[in-house]
Amino acid sequence: MGPLSRDAWAQRLGAFRASPSAFMAGPEGEDLGRDLLGDLRSEKLNEQTKVSLLALSLEYPAQLWPDVSAAEVAATSLLDTLVLLPPRPSALRRPLLLAATTALAAGGALGPTSGASCRLLPLLLGLAAGSDLGRGFVPASEQRPLQATACECLRELESCKPGLLGGSLGLLRGLLGQEGPVQPLSLLLALALRNTLVLQSRVGAGLGGLLTDKVSPTGGGPWDWTLVEEGDGRLQPQAPSWPAAEEGEGERSLTAREHSPEEARELRAAVIQLLDTSYLLTPVAQAQLLWLLGWALRGLQGQPPALFKPQLVRLLGTAQLTLLHAVLALKAAFGEALFTAQDEALLLRRLTLAAQHPALPPPTHLFYLHCLLSFPENWPLGPEGEEAAPLLLGPQLCRGLLPSLLHDPMALLARLHLLCLLCAEDEEEEKGQLPSPRHYLEELLAGLRQRAALDEGPRALATVCFQASYLVTRCLAGQPTVLTPLIHGLAQLYRVRPMLASHFVDFLDQVDSELREPLKVVLRQEVVSRPGRDEALCWHLKMLAKVADGDAQSATLNFLQAAAAHCTNWDLQQGLLRVCRALLRAGVRGGLVDLLQVLARQLEDPDGRDHARLYYILLAHLAGPKLGVALGPSLAPPALASSLVAENQGFVAALMVQEAPALVRLSVGSHGGKGPLPVLKLQPEALEPIYSLELRFRVEGQLYAPLEAVHVPCLCPGRPARPLLLPLQPRCPAPARLDVHALYTTSTGLTCHAHLPPLFVNFADLFLPFPKPPGGAGLGFFEELWDSCLPEGAESRVWCPLGPQGLEGLVSHHLEPFVVVAQPPTSYYVAIHLPPNSKLLLRLEAALADGVPVALRTDDWAVLPLAGDYLRGLAAAL
């Protein structure tokens, strides 16, 4: 594409500026950067158009040249264009230098390996030094402006790559001493000096001869990539961690560093040189110089902050925002070392008068007020980082800074904050002292409420009234003398202008319960005391939905009953139902049932009727706490911004059973059923308080009859729970696995379901003793059982290993309840009833040292292998 005309470019630039992202996404986006670079050399375009192209590249390099290599190419092209300019004055040299610098710095291409960087840096330094670059490169009339521009470019590069000019300090100092332009060189030197000091101290090096050497010791040009690398590419903040300035000993030790006497002398000389000519700089540049030097010298040994003293009086007299701000920065950096108590008092007075001086614009006043409340005191008393009135700022000084109704909202709030701080300090207020700040505060708030109550007033008047009230409650919490009138004033405001209900709801949401609870009570009274048709009914309902609770039920219900007749449209009906819902949550039941029934029948809107019915059903079927949770705010964010959806999600969360990790553990205790059925003794243990626990069991393989669920009203961690007895009804005498589920309610009211680890019913858990035969004829009874097993049953002999306790120990530990005949320690006859109707008979006789032969009989074949395993495992189980 050939070069575009001037108009075509103007149009294209306009389209780009309207929305850069949209333009770049469009068909022309891709070529814009390339076209721009190309057309800069076009002879058809005039300089003005080219300047506008360069201006675009100064603002949007990331869009035009989105990656490092593109930025490098662009910078190279811009430098080529610069070199090719004919040797006559041109408006393009400055913007070309700026554009090349911007492209490299913003594109991340600046570095020792970048060809464009290696061309740009010597060029800039040469221009800054005012040296002859040959070939009429710089026409004489442009020399000085370009010198300044080159300094600015170098400063920007140094800002982006701290340490870059570490090797040029001596050169820059020399230039500043000669006739170079004062401001650009001063700022450049100050920045490079600050960065070098910080970086050198980080690597523990001194300044060496950097401040005196006119040529860099590193060779290969005066820029110091090694220092940049030592800096790790980390940028240097102007005022590192200001808030910590007072107590930041750690910070201080980081910057504390030693310089040789010679270095210290040179450094001091350089700083004095900069400060002495600082009056030649524009005020904003002076401020930058002070910020840079102040924080660079902070904590530096041998560099007394008194160097700054000669500047201070001059600066304190001005009205310049940047200069006074810079003085505050020096104050924060040096504290008492630069500002005596008297100086501090003077600074505070100047700040106080600047914060109200009629000749200064309002935004300045507000900023100075902020500075007053964040004033870096020599000896701060209050907590760090909180706004507070400085100690020296007494009521006398504050007099002119107090708010009045005539102030605009921001000034009013800022000054109100100060007034609140005064009132908070003024607790031991002298009686009879007029006018008392607290009384003034009350009057002011009353005035604000009066304005907020105006029918035609803009919303901003209401907003500022509530913001002021909120500020007061925050600053003066716990002071009933302030809060009580505030509560009544607000109630009165609501009476006059109920349409501010949204503000009230927001206010109630924000304030502490100290104010919220009493305010809710009076607001509720305001609403319910005026039943019937009212234009403000929708606001009343909105208000009531916020403030209704279990108290004053009958008045609230009466109001709602009366209101129901007037709720003719959907909005009002929803409002009404929201109040019902709030009452449901608060646990109101009595009269509400009737009201909901009436609403479910009477409301015109089917949606309203449905809702009323739903609430009625919930009220009738759910217990209080559960209801509270069901109607509580939804835990899940609603997928749609609809109240109904949100409400439904709330129900879903609250009424449905939630899958949850098991909050309860079960362990099987010792068995020991005496009754006709084996009973499993379970020991439950809760990890969190849980309620209404229901444990459900399922037997795998239907070996037993289905098991009854077990109910536990409440389980608390740390509180021992009674063991649970689970009767088993085996269908065959076999061990089994029980699947366990728990259903419970958490303390937040949610119903949860959890799958617990399975429980195992062992063979021995099924053992039951035979009823004792009358008369103690044990042996006969046993023999009878023994004989009855055959011929249908089975017989076997098993070797039962014995542990160190011998036979007696084994029996007493495992088989005691089932022993029918015992001749300790040699012979035991054991009869075990295995439900439903099997028996297992054991004869343990003639034990040897390591085992005992066991003769066993059973009437159930299937039991035999189980019994064998059981006996063989006994010794190990001991």
Next chain:
Amino acid sequence: MAQRAVWLISHEPGTPLCGTVRFSRRYPTVEKRARVFNGASYVPIPEDGPFLKALLFELRLLDDDKDFVESRDSCSRINKTSIYGLLIGGEELWPVVAFLKNDIIYACVPLVEQTLSPRPPLISVSGVSQGFEFLFGIQDFLYSGQKNDSELNTKLSQLPDLLLQACPFGTLLDANLKNSLDNTNFASVTQPQKQPAWKTGTYKGKPQVSISITEKVKSMQYDKQGIADTWQVVGTVTCKCDLEGIMPNVTISLNLPTNGSPLQDILVHPCVTSLDSAILTSSSIDAMDDSAFSGPYKFPLTPPLESFNLCYYTSQVPVPPILGFYQMKEEEVQLRITINLKLHESVKNNFEFCEAHIPFYNRGPITHLEYKTSFGQLEVFREKSLLIWIIGQKFPKSMEISLSGTVTFGAKSHEKQPFDPICIGETAYLKLHFRILDYTLTGCYADQHSVQVFASGKPKISAYRKLISSDYYIWNSKAPAPVTYGSLLL
């Protein structure tokens, strides 16, 4: 200490967007630093469209102020400075320095050289004051001598080039954009002596110095028991020094007559090289006594080329120039008003103009008026519900004038009659507008002997004085009126 971006937005209520971005400038190298410094809390500078919308919303300049919007109206969103956080695309851009002046919103985003969460205190952000100074500088440039919209447009079109000089990389070099304008217009030749950055060239011609003192007097008069009337003088001294040489040294003195009122709260221009401690410490905060420093007030300085405000001061004169009372009573359908004004004998009775504006807020148009006045004429603006009592150039010999009458109003129509949140019911004021030439209330003056010039040639000295009223209110004494804390200190 740098700015990430700057915007000028015209506020256009009633249009779909309620505003237009008239100018914007971004600084990508600063933006790159912001990304590093702010780390995870970095929020990029948005495009103009979203920025405009978010800023107008935050400043309450959109037309849809009707409904409560929590993100703007919540009582906990308290803003006490002109520095805002703007919600854009779910993220909060902070700090945005912004203010509205003459229907233009000036906005910029200073670089914060640390993480933004937690937010550092504003006082520790060096770019904030620079941002303000930048915006004030642009405002001064746009409105100095600007008369109409086309001039404003011309000046707006000059801004890109000017900022290329005054703020090429986001770090402001000179808030006085006119210097940059001069710089672009004619490049100065290399000077052997050090040239101050705030002085772009040198003056050639007859040496002359002009000093003009403008005092504004404001007052709140209540005519009530327990509430003190207050008044204050605010002075501005403007100088123009046309002197040859790069750095001519000048000392300008302001003098007071023997019964003059001491100057206080003096703020000087940065070109003043040193200040007497008596000047620095004389302040309205302290209780006045006879030992107060009463001049001469000497200001040694090196003047810039252009006209500059040498200093501002305030002063507490013993009496207000015009003492008045205003009584207004609602009587059934009409208002009965009585006004009495008395010029103090010490004040020069020779006005350029003097008039009392008597507005009636929150009422309908004036339908009927009967009045009697001892002096001057009354103009009636029925639709605006406003009376203007034109007193003229001189008070009569008695120095005392009065106006009484009854006013009846029609039905209110919201479009035409002004709304005022303060003047509700009988709360009302009248406001005096007057100007007296060649006079200051403090007595402060500069004359031939006030100027010492340490340069070749004796300059011609011209000095001007004038007194202007500003916020000179007299409140209806029959109804509550807004008071300041100072009025309660009797």
